[in-house]
Amino acid sequence: MQVKLAKPQGPCAGVDQAIEVVDLALKVYGSPVYVYGWIVHNRHAIEPLAQKGAVFVEEIKHIPRGAKVVLRAHGVAPTVWDEAREKYLDILDATCPLVLKVHLEVKRWARDDYTIIYIAHEGHPEEIGVTGEAPDHVVVVGSVEEAERVVVSNPLKVAYVTQTTLSVDETKEIIQTLKKRFPPIIGPQTSDICYATQYRQDAVKNLAKVSDIIYIVGSQERSSNTNRLFEVAVSCGVPTYFIEDANGLNKDQLKDKNVIGVSSGASTPERILQAVVDKLREFGADDIEELQGIDEDITFASPALKRLRKEAERKRK
Ligand code: SF4
Incomplete structure (x- = not known):
């Protein structure tokens, strides 16, 4: 056999980065380090972190004032940042840079008053974070059928973005449907699917x-x-x-x-x-x-990770 x-x-690089942020934060600052949401979506990845002293919470209100908090790889809405700042939390952002790219696209097009059709699974943390950038401008569409029905206020000012982890083939069909319905639609220069x-x-x-x-x-x-x-x-x-x-x-x-x-x-x-x-x-x-396939040699180092690496280095000396 x-x-x-x-x-x-x-x-992937985003998951490795997020886990390293929590791991290093625990080494540098000791426990507890709070983590907003599941840092990545696998209990086998988060259980070892919990054993080392990471405390996973679903709401900022459960974190004591001034504590250290890591934000999940899937990104969070600006309201979460606001809440964290109000509690003077020390924020270590582990959002994957490829998710941040989508946040930036939404912010830019919302500023230009576009309706942004966000191809995503409603309720997924990434969707909640991205939609939160401009709730009045974003409409979530999850299937070709929904793309056929979606209503926008001005068909001349429509943009689309996608969740990073969708089916490549299914998303292509949804985008084709949107392009047929709204020929002037604009989208990202490179695919949002990571x-x-x-x-x-x-x-x-x-x-x-x-x-x-x-x-x-x-x-x-x-x-x-x-x-x-x-x-x-x-x-x-x-x-x-x-x-x-x-x-x-x-x-x-x-x-x-x-x-x-x-x-x-x-x-x-x-x-x-x-x-x-x-x-x-x-x-x-x-x-x-x-099997033969692509060698991935991609790594990410967010500002939070760079800061932690520096602090870990200083501690070692
Ligand atoms: S966006 Fe892609 S690279 Fe980033 S964490 Fe998600 S799956 Fe990994």
Whole structure:
């Protein structure tokens, strides 16, 4: 039995950065360090941070005045910044720069009085943060059907942006629909769907060509990009299972299967993927191979991370 690993898969630059911010903040300042929301959408990524003293809260009101707070990788609305400043919190912003790009686009077009059609999943933290930049200008659209129905005040002044972790193919269709309905519509110069989402979806399409069965590893409940990987694999016609970790593997599913494909979401820690591979070995896999794919060498270092690295360095001396 062979195991084929999609390439790339697993943690992206935005997730690595966010986790390093919390980790370093704990090392430099000690616990507690408060974290607004799930820093990334995988409990296996956040549990070790909680064990080290990170305190995860869903509302700023639960944080004591003057404490240190890390803002989640998915970004937050300006109202959250306001609340945090009112409590004199020391803010360490771990928002992924590719999410910040979308915030800036929305701010710019709202200033120019455009209606901004935001292609996104309503209720996702990234959507809440981006919409919060200009609630009176943003309309959220989540499907082609909604794009066909959306109403704007001035069809000559319409822009679109997208959530970073959507299905590339589905988003293309939605944008085409919007372009048909509003020919003067403007959009971002480069896609808002981030490199990590795009590359991982392409890698799953390649994986599907050689696999008899696919496992997608990550949080079904929370992770948008992992859910999209699952949908891509299913759309390729390969039997696909969503598992949170190695405990989700089921030997019965592997009967008569020669090639098992595995991919994982951008918020899934590498050790969780490794544990899945180890269990597949126990089930009889004797040939583990990473497929050819893109080498990712992208890293991010936000101002918060640079500050923490400097402080950690100073402490070491
Ligand atoms: S999935 Fe994309 S947008 Fe989200 S944290 Fe990773 S790089 Fe940033």
